[in-house]
Amino acid sequence: MKHFEVNFDGLVGPTHNYAGLSFGNVASLNNANAVSSPRQAAKQGLAKAKALADMGMTQGILAPQERPDINTLRRLGFTGSDARVLENAAKQSRQVFLACCSASSMWTANAATISPSADTMDGRVHFTPANLTNKFHRSLEPQVTGRILQGTFANDKYFAHHSHLPDNEHFGDEGAANHTRLCNEYGQAGVELFVYGRHAFDSTKPAPTRYPARQTLEASQAIARLHGLEQESVVYIQQNPDVIDQGVFHNDVIAVGNQNVLFFHEQAFYKKEEALAEVRQKFGDSPLHLIEVPTDEVSVSDAIKTYLFNTQIITLPNNDMAIIAPTDCQENEAVSRYLDALVEKGTPIKQVKYFDVKQSMRNGGGPACLRLRVALTDSELDAVNPNTLLNDTQFARLNTWVDKHYRDALTEDDLRDPQLLVESRTALDELTQILNIGSVYPFQQD
Numbered sequence: 001m002k003h004f005e006v007n008f009d010g011l012v013g014p015t016h017n018y019a020g021l022s023f024g025n026v027a028s029l030n031n032a033n034a035v036s037s038p039r040q041a042a043k044q045g046l047a048k049a050k051a052l053a054d055m056g057m058t059q060g061i062l063a064p065q066e067r068p069d070i071n072t073l074r075r076l077g078f079t080g081s082d083a084r085v086l087e088n089a090a091k092q093s094r095q096v097f098l099a100c101c102s103a104s105s106m107w108t109a110n111a112a113t114i115s116p117s118a119d120t121m122d123g124r125v126h127f128t129p130a131n132l133t134n135k136f137h138r139s140l141e142p143q144v145t146g147r148i149l150q151g152t153f154a155n156d157k158y159f160a161h162h163s164h165l166p167d168n169e170h171f172g173d174e175g176a177a178n179h180t181r182l183c184n185e186y187g188q189a190g191v192e193l194f195v196y197g198r199h200a201f202d203s204t205k206p207a208p209t210r211y212p213a214r215q216t217l218e219a220s221q222a223i224a225r226l227h228g229l230e231q232e233s234v235v236y237i238q239q240n241p242d243v244i245d246q247g248v249f250h251n252d253v254i255a256v257g258n259q260n261v262l263f264f265h266e267q268a269f270y271k272k273e274e275a276l277a278e279v280r281q282k283f284g285d286s287p288l289h290l291i292e293v294p295t296d297e298v299s300v301s302d303a304i305k306t307y308l309f310n311t312q313i314i315t316l317p318n319n320d321m322a323i324i325a326p327t328d329c330q331e332n333e334a335v336s337r338y339l340d341a342l343v344e345k346g347t348p349i350k351q352v353k354y355f356d357v358k359q360s361m362r363n364g365g366g367p368a369c370l371r372l373r374v375a376l377t378d379s380e381l382d383a384v385n386p387n388t389l390l391n392d393t394q395f396a397r398l399n400t401w402v403d404k405h406y407r408d409a410l411t412e413d414d415l416r417d418p419q420l421l422v423e424s425r426t427a428l429d430e431l432t433q434i435l436n437i438g439s440v441y442p443f444q445q446d
Contacts, residue, residue: 003185005376007058010045013065013106055314146163153374162227171222192229209245235275237275265293266292307361311325327358401431
């Protein structure tokens with residue numbers, strides 16, 4: 001039996017925009033209301049995904065959400081035709097309108113938490129969409145995300161789908177952005193790390209004071225129960241409250257893992273030594289590489305600015321590991337110097353490959369934000385909807401689709417244009433046919 005880690009990249013939607021909605025995400029706030037390029041953003045994401053496929057990785061694509069979210073605007077009291085709903089919402093409640101136009105689903109790392117079959121008691125791959133309760137604009141995503149995942153992983157012999165956790169901040173869940181998995185081989189039982197920002201039911205515990213802690217311990221524990229994980233294979237680690245207050249809104253901004261490598265900043269975790277000791281103990285006697293980046297070599301500020309840790313670490317067909325980094329890392333002197341030295345240090349990481357994903361970076365997400373990792377056996381991979389897997393034909397087809405439907409530039413004023421809604425729905429309806437995922441959007445079901 002063969003085993004794979006498949007990266008399912010989120011396709012950037014046709015209304016990609018910068019609304020600066022994410023308090024605690026420095027890049028998102030800094031680029032609020034800048035002119036975006038949906039076409040460029042989608043093509044940058046597809047180019048990165050295709051490059052990984054060309055390296056020998058198995059690569060998938062997940063559909064975006066529909067935006068503007070007309071259904072939510074109607075739930076909030078805006079009535080009339082779609083054009084009237086857009087006009088009145090933009091005029092009467094700009095911030096609500098912008099939230100319902102959010103491009104945030106492009107960051108697929110927040111879409112769900114996945115546990116592979118090697119870890120679960122029933123031997124199936126488990127999926128739980130994130131509820132994303134901390135941000136209104138992201139809390140609109142879970143239902144459609146669940147339908148997209150079900151259309152992609154449709155065989156219940158191999159895949160188990162759960163509803164998102166209750167829509168309450170006590171169970172705030174941000175998906176795989178606060179979850180990683182360590183293992184020797186993708187098909188072997190591993191150790192799942194759940195990183196949380198606060199205790200929801202105990203206010204005496206440490207917590208950030210400037211920016212919100214989006215993931216709770218209680219949410220992480222609930223997902224571990226839903227996925228049927230044994231306690232011996234789970235570690236709960238608290239994120240350092242101080243780095244959350246510096247703008248590290250998710251753990252994947254300060255740490256990333258792959259197989260037997262955990263790559264993290266010196267300031268990433270609260271009670272770091274205790275946490276790492278538990279990781280070592282549960283990982284067992286096999287070699288484990290804990291690569292800790294000192295503050296005096298890369299500051300937290302530079303890590304956030306360049307998304308050094310929001311890089312992907314992948315295992316290439318020759319078993320070497322490579323870091324997939326944004327060009328922002330290459331352009332920063334301290335980070336570039338660190339990465340140049342890292343590949344010579346004798347760790348499994350032997351290469352760094354840089355990609356231009358600036359349209360995503362400006363909205364607050366790096367290469368790792370754009371993908372959802374799913375470890376699969378060959379039988380499970382065969383059960384995945386084949387139309388969602390990237391090959392030369394689908395890559396060309398999706399690029400042609402983007403060129404046909406996406407605008408080259410988009411401003412806030414464009415979002416209220418009823419024609420943009422028509423263009424977007426036309427594009428998404430065609431996309432569901434290209435990917436063969438069924439009617440996942442409300443406008444298709446209405």
